Amino acid sequence: MLVKVFGSAVFGVEATTITIEVHMDKGIGYHLVGLPDSAIKESCYRIAAALKNNGLNFPGKKITINMAPADLRKEGSAYDLTIALGILVASNQISADDISQYVIMGELSLDGKLQPIKGALPIAVKAREEGFKGFFLPMQNAKEAAIVNDLDVYGVENLQQVIDFFGGNGNLEPTVINTREEFNIPYLPEFDFCDVKGQESIKRCMEIAAAGGHNIILIGPPGAGKTMLAKRLPSILPPMTLREALETTKIHSVAGKLKEVGLMRQRPFRSPHHSAxxxxxxxxxxxxxxGEISMAHNGVLFLDELPEFKREVLEVMRQPLEDREVTISRAKFTVTYPSSFMLVASMNPSPGGYFKDSDAPVSSTSAEMQRYLNKISGPLLDRIDIHIEVTPVPFEKLSDTRKSESSDEIRERVTKARMIQTQRFGDFEGVNYNAQMSVKHIREFCALDATSLQLLKGAMEKLNLSARAYDRILKVSRTIADLSASEKVLPEHIAEAIQYRSLDREGWLG
Structure with missing residues (x-):
């Protein structure tokens, strides 16, 4: 007897439907074909134990199982439930005439209980696209998959519940989630800018970076507050749109690192160690x-102590920073992951940790400081829009008991600026904020008057800036103008943007 049961495989952030064909014949043997990996090959032992512990039999016949398409590599233990049901139907132990209308996924424990799987959301999206009636999966993943409407999502705890459902004896109900209602629940940030004493100029830079989605690097001695400021950046970013939330949830689902139940509402903040x-x-x-840059999609990637990262590790980020996606090629397939993130980096100005200053605890020469900075390539620095020096907070500011401006107040201004940008780029696909502007958009939306042009020309010649740095200054200027609700980019906006290119200025080393 031949039975077809449907599962799914995830490649990149998209799913592909897999047909599990189970054929039962005379003889003895268990043959699993269709490019399964070791975890799938071992499934027969888990399935045999699960069936026996639930009062069922593993047939002593010749069983041939094909995972089609046979030329596509399958990975993981999530096909246990799919294969087990196929064997039960093929051996006439259960009756399930409509089993082909469902996608079935789940890892079996030896007692028949189900363990969570990866990629539940993209699998549910694909199941709806291909017209399946429902999706059976472990209870732990049910709310994640239920984000997809027009698909019956059944969260199950064990094998017996699925058997009872197809036998007409179960009382399983689909998991239902009101996506928009759940998405609109406000979240409280863990960190708030009201905790930061002083550093008003740095807060201004962070506000500009958040408003335009710009990359930023903070340079300062230990204890100046670089990490503290970086961790609070997500608290002033505008709330995610529903589309952004779905994109982000899908990536974290594929990686098996979804912390929130259901749809992600908080922008991700990723901070890999420099040994990555x-x-x-x-x-x-x-x-x-x-990888980390995709996990930070629509959020923040924080690289603390940037020069301590291996140079070859940093260089691989150059292309994703420009294209906002990363393509990984293998001999038989290519996958593309989105990676539109804000890069926030921090570093000390020298190996000793301090600027060249007679009062510094550890002094470094200009040559040592330059050598330390040279660990970061010029092309990578060019891709960082805002460079800012962070100086230690004086005692008077630290001991001040007055509350600083809160993240809510800053986020309100940032959100208004983002709304201006959303309206501006409404007709351009893939462009939502200023940092995503191409050269064509810069020429159209960052037109300068004669005074501004002369100011920028002087800065370009004096600082010996690259063409990419020129574009970055214009993008930041456009964001500053948006924060002040100005339709045009004025000379004061250009002047402020030029100030935020510290690493391009001669003499900043002291």
Missing amino acids: SSVSLVGGGSFPQP
Whole structure:
């Protein structure tokens, strides 16, 4: 007897439907074909134990199982439930005439209980696209998959519940979530800018970076507050749109690192250690998985102590920073992960940790400081829009008991500026805020008057800026203008943007 049961495989952030064909014949043997990995090959032992512990039999016949398409590599233990049901139907132990109308996924424990799977959201999206009636999966993943409407999502705890459902004896009800209602629940940020004493100029930079989605690097001695400021940046970013939330949830679902139940509402903040490899940062592996830059999609990637990262690790970020996606190629397939994130980096100005100053506890020469800075390539620095020096907070500011401006107040201004940008780029696909502008958009929306042009020309010649740095200054100027609700980019906006190119200025080393 031949039975077809449907599962799904995830490649990149998209799912592909897999047909599990189970054929039962005379003889003895268990043959699993269709490019399964070791975890799938071992499934027969888990399935046999689960069936026996639930009063069922593993047939002593010749069982041939094909995972089609046969030329596509399958990975993981999530096909246990799919294969088990196929065997039960093929051996006439249960009757399930409409089993082909459902996608079925789940890892079996030896007692028949189900363990969570990865990629439930993209699988549910694909199941709805292909017209399946429902989706059976572990209870732990049910709310995540139920984000998708027009699909019956059944969260199950064990094998017996699925058997009872197809036998007409169960009382399973689909998991239902009102996505928009759940999405609109406000979240409270863990960190708030009201905790930061002083550093008003740095807060201004962070506000500009958040308003335009610009990359920023903070340079300062230990204890100046670089990490404290960076951790609070997500608290002033505008709330995610429903589309952004779905994109972000899908990536975290594929990676199996979804912390929130259901739809993600908080922008991700990723902070990998400086010992991270290039594969862990951009993604990859023999069976590619998303890296830190994709996990930070629509959020913030914070690289603390930037010069301590290996140079080759930092260089692989150059292309994703420009294209806002990363493509990983293998011999038989290519996957693309989105990686539109804000890069926030911090670093000390010298190996000793301090600027060249007679009062500094540890002094470094200009040559040592330059050598330390040279660990970061010029092309990478060019891709960072805002460079800002962070100086230690004086005692008078630290001991001040007055509350600083809160994240809510700053986020309100940032959100207004983002709304202006959303309206401006409404007709341009893939452009939502100023940092995403192409050269064409810059020429159209960052037109300068004669005074502004002369000011920018002088800065370009004096600082010897690259063409990319020129574009970055214009993008930041446009954001500053948006924050002040100005239709045009004025000379004062250009002047402020030029101030935020510290690493381009001669003499900043002291």
